[in-house]
Each structure stands twice: as structure tokens, then as C-alpha cells.
Amino acid sequence: MKTTTRDEWRVIVTLKPRTPADLGLTGLSDLAEFIACPVEPITVSVLPRRLGKLSAGMSVPDDVMSSDIDGSYRRRCDEIAAELRYRPQVAEVTVTCTETHSCSHCGLAWEVLAAEHVHDLRQDEFSTAGEPNCCDKAIAEFRTEQGIEVHGEGVVAYRHPDRPGVVLCREHGYPWFAQPLTSDDLPDGGVCAYKRSRLLGECGRDVLAVEAGERV
Ligand SMILES: [Zn+2]
Ligand SMILES: [Zn+2]
Structure with a gap:
């Protein structure tokens, strides 16, 4: 913010x-x-x-x-x-x-995507004018405010791009660089392995408990 x-x-x-x-x-x-x-x-x-x-x-x-x-x-x-x-x-x-x-999340200067640069400087296909560019949290917050649905239909979780064994929930698997998964991709279910902090530990959310289509 x-x-x-x-x-x-x-x-x-x-x-x-x-x-x-x-x-x-x-x-x-x-x-x-x-x-x-x-x-x-x-x-x-x-x-x-x-x-x-x-x-x-x-x-x-x-x-x-x-x-x-x-x-x-x-x-x-x-x-x-x-x-x-x-x-x-x-x-x-x-x-x-x-x-x-x-x-408010990362402390960096607040800069947003200008309308004339939506096509050349955007993060991904979900970017619109006015989107901040400092950190993932600010981007996610902006998209939630704007009602921009970044989760594809049926996507329940994401696979970590560099660690294939790691599944991330829809809140933590930033869709713009992770591979989307539907419940069919997870026959044995999955638990979000996102590490929130040393004190809080891992997220641990059961990704199949999140209804497909529901926003987190
Ligand atoms: Zn930020
Ligand atoms: Zn999570």
C-alpha cells in the first residue's frame, strides 16, 4: 500500500x-x-x-x-x-x-506502471496501469483491490519454479512466476510449504481445502 x-x-x-x-x-x-x-x-x-x-x-x-x-x-x-x-x-x-x-511492505519508493508502458514494462499479462512495481506483496494487494483475478480456473495451488517438490498455496505461490496446479495435479493433496518466518514457520495450508475459484 x-x-x-x-x-x-x-x-x-x-x-x-x-x-x-x-x-x-x-x-x-x-x-x-x-x-x-x-x-x-x-x-x-x-x-x-x-x-x-x-x-x-x-x-x-x-x-x-x-x-x-x-x-x-x-x-x-x-x-x-x-x-x-x-x-x-x-x-x-x-x-x-x-x-x-x-x-508499506518493502519500504521502497512507490512507483506505478504508467499507461503508456503497460505493454513494454509490465510484470505479466495481468498487469494494468497503476500497478506498483516494487514488490510481490504490493502487486498482489493492488490486484485484489482492482478485482483482477490472477488465479486461473480450477487452480488450487502452485508448484515452486525451482523446487518441483514444493507446493505453494494460492496466497503464497505468486502466480506470475510459479506453475499453476489443479486438484488433478495433486492426487495425494498438498500442503503449502511457504516459510513465513523463522518464528511462524511454514504456512501449512491444505491446498485442496481451498475451493477452486475462491480467492484467498
Ligand atoms: Zn513494495
Ligand atoms: Zn501458504
């Missing part, structure tokens, strides 16, 4: 200074009135004060100050924006942040 983290909250301020004082060049009002503005607008980022910064030289971690760090930074930036928006030398203010999308 895609998880989004937000960071680097800031207020982008576009200035249109007209007088020297608008740029902090004060004390000239008797001598000067206007400035010649640069052709390109001046844009600066105003960074919010850190939530955990209590005073000069005294800081705590942000999460001590807020249980909703994103929301707190957003509110702080909104306040900065509201404060600056109507000043005469300010043309525009926008609150922004940097969003990073990653996979």
Missing part, C-alpha cells in the same frame, strides 16, 4: 517590493521613494520554526510537542501565510511540503 510522508513544510512567498523599506532598506524615506524591481519575481521560502524549538538553545523532539506533526506544521505554515498574505510587498503566498511515497 502506498504510504505518504510529508516533510520540508514551507511557505513560498513571491515578493513585489516597491519601496526600499519593503526590502528592509529602511531610513531612506527622505531621500528615496521607489526601487527598480528585477524582471523576475523574487520568490523566497519561509520555513516554519521547528515545533520542538521552545526557545533559543532549548529544543525537544517534535513528537513531544505534537501527536500530529504534519498537521501542526501545516497549521503553522497556514498562520505564516495568513500573516504575510496582505502585506503590500507580497504578491503571492502558498503553503507547500515535500511528499515522499513509499511502499
Whole structure:
């Protein structure tokens, strides 16, 4: 699943200074009135004060100050924006942040198959636009959400591609690289040998107990 983290909250301020004082060049009002503005607008980022910064030289971690760090930074930036928006030398203010999308399963950057690459970069014939490409779990989750039926009719299990003696259930035998099996291929039945973890051990699911056609 895609998880989004937000960071680097800031207020982008576009200035249109007209007088020297608008740029902090004060004390000239008797001598000067206007400035010649640069052709390109001046844009600066105003960074919010850190939530955990209590005073000069005294800081705590942000999460001590807020249980909703994103929301707190957003509110702080909104306040900065509201404060600056109507000043005469300010043309525009926008609150922004940097969003990073990653996979909740593997932690890698979240990237999806673009519609124009469905034919050249797809994992297999079940791939559709929007499918993540980081790990099998994310792909399986996406396909379940989209209602994409990847198990062929009557497929109850899969044979491990490199270890012919190993049978994997429909949850663990990722169909896009394993050989599908129907109940006819398993006259003696079969138990999923997928190793979940050292602690949990093997899956152990009786693959024939899963009704053909039913999704896991
Ligand atoms: Zn992933
Ligand atoms: Zn299994």
C-alpha cells in the first residue's frame, strides 16, 4: 500500500517590493521613494520554526510537542501565510511540503506502471496501469483491490519454479512466476510449504481445502 510522508513544510512567498523599506532598506524615506524591481519575481521560502524549538538553545523532539506533526506544521505554515498574505510587498503566498511515497511492505519508493508502458514494462499479462512495481506483496494487494483475478480456473495451488517438490498455496505461490496446479495435479493433496518466518514457520495450508475459484 502506498504510504505518504510529508516533510520540508514551507511557505513560498513571491515578493513585489516597491519601496526600499519593503526590502528592509529602511531610513531612506527622505531621500528615496521607489526601487527598480528585477524582471523576475523574487520568490523566497519561509520555513516554519521547528515545533520542538521552545526557545533559543532549548529544543525537544517534535513528537513531544505534537501527536500530529504534519498537521501542526501545516497549521503553522497556514498562520505564516495568513500573516504575510496582505502585506503590500507580497504578491503571492502558498503553503507547500515535500511528499515522499513509499511502499508499506518493502519500504521502497512507490512507483506505478504508467499507461503508456503497460505493454513494454509490465510484470505479466495481468498487469494494468497503476500497478506498483516494487514488490510481490504490493502487486498482489493492488490486484485484489482492482478485482483482477490472477488465479486461473480450477487452480488450487502452485508448484515452486525451482523446487518441483514444493507446493505453494494460492496466497503464497505468486502466480506470475510459479506453475499453476489443479486438484488433478495433486492426487495425494498438498500442503503449502511457504516459510513465513523463522518464528511462524511454514504456512501449512491444505491446498485442496481451498475451493477452486475462491480467492484467498
Ligand atoms: Zn513494495
Ligand atoms: Zn501458504
